[in-house]
Amino acid sequence: MSDSLYAEAGVSIDKGNEAVNNIKKMVKKMGVTEIGKFSGFFPLGEGLSNPTLVSSADGVGTKLKIAFMMDKHDTIGKDLVNHCVDDIIVYGSKPLFFLDYIATGNLEPNTVSDIVSGMLNGCLENDFVLLGGETAEMPGFYKSKEYDVAGFIVGLIDKEKIIDGKNIKEGDLLIGLPSSGLHTNGYSLARLIAFEKMKLKVDSKVEGLEGTIGEELLKTHISYLRHVRTLHEENLIKGIAHITGGGFIENIPRILPDDVGAKIQKVWPVPEIFKFLNKAGKVSEEERYRVFNMGIGMVLIIDKKNLSRVEEKLSAINEKYYLIGQITKNNGTKRIIIN
Amino acid sequence: MSDSLYAEAGVSIDKGNEAVNNIKKMVKKMGVTEIGKFSGFFPLGEGLSNPTLVSSADGVGTKLKIAFMMDKHDTIGKDLVNHCVDDIIVYGSKPLFFLDYIATGNLEPNTVSDIVSGMLNGCLENDFVLLGGETAEMPGFYKSKEYDVAGFIVGLIDKEKIIDGKNIKEGDLLIGLPSSGLHTNGYSLARLIAFEKMKLKVDSKVEGLEGTIGEELLKTHISYLRHVRTLHEENLIKGIAHITGGGFIENIPRILPDDVGAKIQKVWPVPEIFKFLNKAGKVSEEERYRVFNMGIGMVLIIDKKNLSRVEEKLSAINEKYYLIGQITKNNGTKRIIIN
Numbered sequence: 001m002s003d004s005l006y007a008e009a010g011v012s013i014d015k016g017n018e019a020v021n022n023i024k025k026m027v028k029k030m031g032v033t034e035i036g037k038f039s040g041f042f043p044l045g046e047g048l049s050n051p052t053l054v055s056s057a058d059g060v061g062t063k064l065k066i067a068f069m070m071d072k073h074d075t076i077g078k079d080l081v082n083h084c085v086d087d088i089i090v091y092g093s094k095p096l097f098f099l100d101y102i103a104t105g106n107l108e109p110n111t112v113s114d115i116v117s118g119m120l121n122g123c124l125e126n127d128f129v130l131l132g133g134e135t136a137e138m139p140g141f142y143k144s145k146e147y148d149v150a151g152f153i154v155g156l157i158d159k160e161k162i163i164d165g166k167n168i169k170e171g172d173l174l175i176g177l178p179s180s181g182l183h184t185n186g187y188s189l190a191r192l193i194a195f196e197k198m199k200l201k202v203d204s205k206v207e208g209l210e211g212t213i214g215e216e217l218l219k220t221h222i223s224y225l226r227h228v229r230t231l232h233e234e235n236l237i238k239g240i241a242h243i244t245g246g247g248f249i250e251n252i253p254r255i256l257p258d259d260v261g262a263k264i265q266k267v268w269p270v271p272e273i274f275k276f277l278n279k280a281g282k283v284s285e286e287e288r289y290r291v292f293n294m295g296i297g298m299v300l301i302i303d304k305k306n307l308s309r310v311e312e313k314l315s316a317i318n319e320k321y322y323l324i325g326q327i328t329k330n331n332g333t334k335r336i337i338i339n
Numbered sequence: 340m341s342d343s344l345y346a347e348a349g350v351s352i353d354k355g356n357e358a359v360n361n362i363k364k365m366v367k368k369m370g371v372t373e374i375g376k377f378s379g380f381f382p383l384g385e386g387l388s389n390p391t392l393v394s395s396a397d398g399v400g401t402k403l404k405i406a407f408m409m410d411k412h413d414t415i416g417k418d419l420v421n422h423c424v425d426d427i428i429v430y431g432s433k434p435l436f437f438l439d440y441i442a443t444g445n446l447e448p449n450t451v452s453d454i455v456s457g458m459l460n461g462c463l464e465n466d467f468v469l470l471g472g473e474t475a476e477m478p479g480f481y482k483s484k485e486y487d488v489a490g491f492i493v494g495l496i497d498k499e500k501i502i503d504g505k506n507i508k509e510g511d512l513l514i515g516l517p518s519s520g521l522h523t524n525g526y527s528l529a530r531l532i533a534f535e536k537m538k539l540k541v542d543s544k545v546e547g548l549e550g551t552i553g554e555e556l557l558k559t560h561i562s563y564l565r566h567v568r569t570l571h572e573e574n575l576i577k578g579i580a581h582i583t584g585g586g587f588i589e590n591i592p593r594i595l596p597d598d599v600g601a602k603i604q605k606v607w608p609v610p611e612i613f614k615f616l617n618k619a620g621k622v623s624e625e626e627r628y629r630v631f632n633m634g635i636g637m638v639l640i641i642d643k644k645n646l647s648r649v650e651e652k653l654s655a656i657n658e659k660y661y662l663i664g665q666i667t668k669n670n671g672t673k674r675i676i677i678n
Contacts, residue, residue: 042392043498044383053381053392057438057473057491065479099396101440101489134489136398139527141487148480150440150473152396152491159382188478 042097042131042154050159054093058083059150061245062187066217068146069195069202073111075220076149077118078125082223083184083244084153085126086298089228090240090255092163093155098123100133101150105142107135115149126225163232165239165255165301168327172238172301174252174262175310176324177227179297181219181273185245186291190217193281208272216273224298227321230313231300239301243293250290252299252336256327261335264325270295289338301327381436381470381493389498395426398489400584401526405556407485408534408541412450414559415488416457417464421562422523422583423492424465425637428567429579429594431502432494437462439472440489444481446474454488465564502571504578504594504640507666511577511640513591513601514649515663516566518636520558520612524584525630529556532620547611555612563637566660569652570639578640582632589629591638592674595666600674603664609634628677640666 044051060079067076077100085095100119102112112135123130142148182190194200194213202214209216231237239255252262274295278288288294302310307323314321331337383390399418406415416439424434439458441451451474462469481487521529533539533552541553548555570576578594591601613634617627627633641649646662653660670676 042394044390044392051383053383053435053493055381055436055438055470055491055493057440057471057489059440059442059473059475059477061475062477062479064477096392097394099394099491101396101398101491103398103487103489131394132396134396134398136400138398138401138403138487140401140404141485142480146480148442148477148487150396150442150489152394152438152440154392154394154493 042129044156048156048158052157052159052162054088054091054155054157055153056084056087057150057152058087059148060184060221062191063182063184063217064146064148065187065191066202066214070214070218071145072218073114074118075218077115077120078122079118079184079221080149080151081119081122081126081153082221084151085122085223085225086221086242087244088153088155089225090163090242090298091157092161092228092232092237093157094229095126095128095153095155095225097129097131097154099131099152101136101152102133102147103136103138103142103149104147105137105139105144107137108145111145111147115147119151122223126223161232163237163240166257168239168255168257168260168301170260170327170329171304172327173304173307173323174264174325174327175300175302176268176296176322177222177224177298177300178268178320178322179243179271179293179295180222181216181271183221183244183293183297185247185293187217189281189283189291190277193277193283198280206276208276222297226317227298227300227314227319230317231310234309234313236302236306236310236313237300238303241299243297243299247288247290247292247294248296248299248338249286249336255301256335259330261328261330261337262325263328264336264338266338267324268295268322296322296324299324381468383495387495387497391496391498391501393427393430393432393494393496394492395423396489396491397422397426398487399523399560401530402521402523402556403485403487404526404530405541405553409553409557410484411557412453413457414557416454416459417461418457418523418560419488419490420458420461420465420492421560423490424461424562424564425560425581426583427492427494428564429502429581429637430496431500431567431571431576432496433568434465434467434492434494434564436468436470436493438470438491440475440491441472441486442475442477442481442488443486444476444478444483446476447484450484450486454486458490461562465562500571502576502579505596507578507594507596507599507640509599509666509668510643511666512643512646512662513603513664513666514639514641515607515635515661516561516563516637516639517607517659517661518582518610518632518634519561520555520610522560522583522632522636524586524632526556528620528622528630529616532616532622537619545615547615561636565656566637566639566653566658569656570649573648573652575641575645575649575652576639577642580638582636582638586627586629586631586633587635587638587677588625588675594640595674598669600667600669600676601664602667603675603677605677606663607634607661635661635663638663
């Protein structure tokens with residue numbers, strides 16, 4: 001069948017089918033059979049007294065520009081998956097499945113396969129399935145070889161087990177889990193500083209950084225599923241903040257009861273990439289904690305009496321952590337104090 | 340707090356917060372309280388013997404360009420919702436909730452509010468909730484005043500009640516449900532014909548069309564939830580195809596068992612917009628049924644013996660339908676014959 005006229009309009013159904021077939025092959029290896037029709041299926045099973053779905057949608061923002069500049073597309077999918085995972089495990093939920101949306105100007109089956117392989121990789125590592133997705137070819141929307149991606153995740157939790165932060169009280173402790181770098185936030189500012197102000201190229205070397213600036217900025221968002229799961233099975237967590245856009249300043253208050261604030265000590269090793277960006281961009285002390293994660297991708301709030309048990313459990317799974325602060329009274333305007 | 344440097348990079352956290360606050364206000368009116376933190380919650384309830392989640396992700400494709408050209412953004416959200424609804428009700432499932440992803444070059448809170456109001460409208464009409472979403476400001480990705488949207492829907496069904504098409508047999512009937520126009524497919528071709536070949540403007544009048552060409556192309560994707568619900572409660576449907584990208588030719592075979600095909604008679608009134616596009620664009624007979632829905636947004640396959648009951652039920656809810664064809668043996672290459 002000819003789709004010549006449609007192809008003239010910039011849409012290739014054949015190329016679309018090729019991309020879908022590539023995806024299907026990859027997904028089949030995961031043992032999921034129902035994909036590629038109109039939607040995906042997920043059997044819920046039993047055993048929860050008050051089952052509640054937890055769901056979130058996300059993108060990876062302008063981190064994509066780094067992938068474009070490096071012409072490397074097989075990691076961005078894992079960023080997307082892990083960002084979504086971290087957004088739902090803050091409640092203690094177990095991720096069930098993931099769906100994706102990929103939009104391009106003109107569909108390059110190999111690029112789409114690379115993106116999806118990153119997603120599958122992320123899904124496998126987090127032990128859930130890629131249930132479906134949409135790959136849209138939108139001529140005139142995206143520049144040649146550019147695209148956007150969005151991810152949707154659904155998790156399950158027993159209502160009684162939701163981590164909601166409401167029991168957080170003065171004296172509780174803040175545990176910081178190290179990030180791999182910027183994760184998926186602050187990229188517009190980082191690109192402005194690195195590539196416009198400092199005129200770097202993606203393959204430029206910067207003092208203090210192991211790899212190139214491009215490699216550094218493309219490091220994958222970490223999933224904290226293992227950390228949360230191991231601690232939550234013993235009810236050791238009172239609240240969790242995923243440090244995304246808005247940094248410490250906006251994300252920690254999201255889970256605090258109105259009467260408390262937090263005092264944070266800068267005791268963890270700030271990754272070199274942030275030191276470089278803050279210095280080169282003259283980013284103020286306040287702004288850097290609002291735009292960047294500064295080396296802490298997730299903050300757990302625990303009862304002081306559980307500290308040694310938390311330390312034991314995290315050490316047992318070989319995960320690093322830092323005791324970074326304490327819950328205080330709510331001091332009004334400056335609710336999160338960092339010094 | 341100043342976010343001046345970040346604003347210089349093209350991202351306004353304050354504007355983002357303004358947009359989120361607008362959305363929160365709208366969502367609160369729906370009675371949903373948990374939105375705007377890291378994810379949304381949905382209690383599952385009880386009563387199904389084998390509960391299965393059905394989920395789908397979608398966009399609205401280049402129909403967005405029509406919204407941009409008309410500077411009208413309050414309908415596209417409903418397109419997105421209804422497209423998603425139709426993708427999961429083909430299995431007989433009940434939609435539970437919806438999440439959205441909106442990406443823009445620079446965030447205009449009013450535009451975002453318009454988009455979300457369309458989504459809320461769609462969610463309300465389909466009687467489910469907007470559970471959450473992500474609004475991303477991505478400088479350098481989208482042209483000024485342009486954006487992309489993606490939707491994600493989750494529905495629930497008892498496994499035993501899934502409409503899977505496997506009992507479809509020779510002699511079964513095809514019922515066509517009328518579309519409002521192009522729905523969300525074929526827009527790249529339609530824009531090429533209307534605005535490049537024919538040099539129309541969005542406010543141009545075309546013989547036979549009631550409104551302007553822009554109004555016609557922006558007509559909202561129809562949700563067939565009422566049709567499907569009323570018929571499925573009496574188990575009257577054997578299979579459903581949502582006529583999206585790929586048209587009749589690709590979507591109907593998706594649900595047919597291998598041994599059958601379908602013969603379709605063009606008995607329904609083809610909307611004027613398709614007549615205009617096909618004539619002006621010299622779209623071949625074959626291509627038009629692959630790219631456009633040609634006036635039929637959803638095809639239901641029923642047992643011949645249930646025809647009068649189906650007619651009664653659809654008439655009772657005042658919905659139009661057409662008996663458009665019959666299931667045949669699989670004739671090999673030409674599985675869907677249209678004449």
